[in-house]
Amino acid sequence: MESAGKVDAWWRRWLRLGGRPDEADAAAERARRLRVLLDAARAGFPVAPAAHAVDFTCSCDRVGCPAPAQHPLSFAWQSQATTDFDQITRWLVRDPDANAITPTGRVHDVLDVPTEAGRLALERLAEAGVAAGPVAALGEDRWFFFTTTRSPLDEDEWWTSELDSHPDEAADEHPGLRWHTRGSYVLLPPSRLADGSEVTWVRGPDHPLPDPLRLLDVLTDACAEVGAPALGEQWLIR
Template sequence: MSAEFGGRTGRQGKLSRWLRGRRPEPAAVDEGDREALLLAAAGAGLPLAPAAHPAGFGCSCDRVGCPTPARHPVSFAWQTQSTTDRSQIERWARHQPQANFITATGMTHDVLDVPLEAGREALERLAEDGVEVGPVAESDDGRMLVFTLTRGTPEDEDEWWPCELDCHPETMDEHPGLRWHCRGSYVLVPPARLPGDDNRTVHWVRGPEHPLPDPLSLLEYLTDACARHVGQNPEQAAAAAWPSRR
């Protein structure tokens, strides 16, 4: 079910085997593949809800100057609406054939969202060190989405570990480096289309059939790579720093 991509020259062999070769062009996803990919994500425990879709260079919603075109849920009740129920997802997919879908984070999974080049660098290091990585998606707007287990919702709220990397949809512009999507946030789930006339998409490079890893096993690799990529800008470097208590 995974889409795939190749690594860089010199390291291509190991990384390519790890990511299973070279991914096909995203335009190959048809309506049947879309539904199958959505059901595979739900089957892996990712709760889904319908999202807006591109309308030309803009968004299908009726908000003038939508700040996140084709990247947001269609319902304000997306957190309670999100589900892994196969029948409901089939109904949504068939009745809303153009809709993107989001997956609500902080329920069963989190997402570490990084600049694409930093993410590829981190994946090379993870592959070299033999660290297990789960589902990974790429967005053609320059981001990589690394899916992990959630930090959870402990019975004792004092045990919750707040972190400066926690990212909510309305604060994404404040996190140009690493964004940690957990409770109260969401990301687009593949296959999704982005605005524009160049067939930009969000697509899997490692599909949802891969087990979710502990986020802390990946975090140092990702933060180090982000620091190298955004270190020229002190404000961006702060956004890529190791998490600290508030």
């Protein structure tokens, strides 16, 4: 991982030349964050820069931002997203605090469930011998199960995360679960939320992506068992 290695070498050399420890710690943290992002890019996850938290609010200029530190920086995020190491490194060097998103429906989809349901589902998948694939935790609130993306042939059977559900009865069938497909995105580790928590990997991006249908029933049952409510509409930057 050449870009991350260059950052590591830079801050170690800088410290030897007399840099302050607190600044060295900050440089080491930047290198760690870059390594995590490049690991995702190496696994094929396209990455785009996102807003970050500033004093429990959002770095964007939107007054009363409804999704602080949880949305892309640019309206062109879908075309901007890339797996290019150099481009990702430039973004993070320019804005070391930037979060990162990955668009869904291109390489992967994401099944998004409450944390309690995610833990329960992961245990049951392991007991059944079903590989869950990459899983990320959005602070203490949600878990993201990354899966292969849908086929256009299945268009009528799936719904995007821009709506609570489509068709209308889907919310009753899948309470608390949101399926991120085309036109949506999720935060990637090591993004930080406005409350100070971080997006982290429960299972890393190097795990093979599973078929979403192998996980759906288990996740749905887990959501129902923990009493997860149906979700309201998710805000997406336009």
